[in-house]
Structure formats: structure tokens, C-alpha cells
Amino acid sequence: MKFIIIPMFFLFFSLQLRSQELSSAYYHVHAGIEQDILPYFLKGFNISAWAGMKNTRLRFNYAQANTPKFWMADGIVKERIAATQVAVDFFLKKDFKGFWFGPGLGHWQTSLMTEQQEKRNFPGIVFSAGSGYNWNFYKGFYLSPYIAGHMRISGTKNIEMGTLHYRPSLMFPEISLKLGWKF
Numbered sequence: 001m002k003f004i005i006i007p008m009f010f011l012f013f014s015l016q017l018r019s020q021e022l023s024s025a026y027y028h029v030h031a032g033i034e035q036d037i038l039p040y041f042l043k044g045f046n047i048s049a050w051a052g053m054k055n056t057r058l059r060f061n062y063a064q065a066n067t068p069k070f071w072m073a074d075g076i077v078k079e080r081i082a083a084t085q086v087a088v089d090f091f092l093k094k095d096f097k098g099f100w101f102g103p104g105l106g107h108w109q110t111s112l113m114t115e116q117q118e119k120r121n122f123p124g125i126v127f128s129a130g131s132g133y134n135w136n137f138y139k140g141f142y143l144s145p146y147i148a149g150h151m152r153i154s155g156t157k158n159i160e161m162g163t164l165h166y167r168p169s170l171m172f173p174e175i176s177l178k179l180g181w182k183f
Helices: 002-019
Strands: 029-036 045-053 056-066 076-091 098-114 119-138 141-152 159-161 164-166 171-182
Touching: 029 056, 056 098, 076 119, 098 141, 098 159, 119 159, 119 171
Parallel strands: none
Antiparallel strands: 029 045, 029 171, 045 056, 056 076, 076 098, 098 119, 119 141, 141 171, 159 164
């Protein structure tokens, strides 16, 4: 629950900042929300909000999704990831349009279930790097196809589950499409 409350606090705080005019339009704060379609295809969901100035934004994400069967290790019948992430996105054009890239850092809580119905949860810290393109199509609404790579920097030790020896994947590729709205 705290992983949802913290990003929402920053979203509402950023909206308050946006309502206050600063001394220069150069420092005008923008905010927005995004929905990533990938978690919905993987029986999950996504919550994402961002705030930024000039060509840089700070983005908060919370997502849950099941790992696709082709990516799961033998003996695992269900793997669900709950991910909380903070990312910094840099845009080459102003007004958060066009090409963007940036790093992120997140906490992933992974839940596993074996064929014998044994369950195990374990945390991990994940570094991410991604890039995409924001295409504005109507009054602040935009589409953003993107690609990202996620690398575990903790939570990589072997996990014993009965006779099964599970080792979490070190790298995760991702390709998806976001629908967003800039206020």
C-alpha cells in the first residue's frame, strides 16, 4: 500500500506546483499520468505519474504482472512481480516531445509457485535503462513506444524450494507502448 501512496503524494504535490506560477516560464512544472499496456497483457496493472521541468521529468511507477511462461524456469508454474520504480527521463526536445532516454531504480517483490504448490517470495533491487519516443496526438495525450532493459543488482541468490533450485534471471528485456496525458 505504501508503494501506491508515495507516488500519489508526489503526483498531487506536483499538481499544486503546477498551479503556482514561478517567476519564469523556463521553470514551469508539468505533470502527467501514463498507462503501460504490457502489464495488462500479463494479467496485471500499472500506475504511473510524472512531474518535470524543461526537458527532464521524474517518473514514479507501480506495476504488477505475471512472467510469461516461456520466460519462467522449469518447475515454476507462476511467477508474479510487483515493481515500484523511480526513473529520470531526459528529452531531446522541449515540452516532453520526441525521443527520450533515462535510467531508473526500483524494488521488485517476486512471488513464485512451484508445480508442488510451494510458494516463496523474495525482494530485489533493479536498475533499469530505457528509451522511447513521445508522439503527441491530441491536446496533451501522447503515445510512447519504448524499449527497456532491467538488471537485478540484488535478489540474485539461488532459492531452494523443495527439490527445485531456482536462480532469478539477472536481465529482463521489455518492449511496450504507453498511453499518456500531460496536464
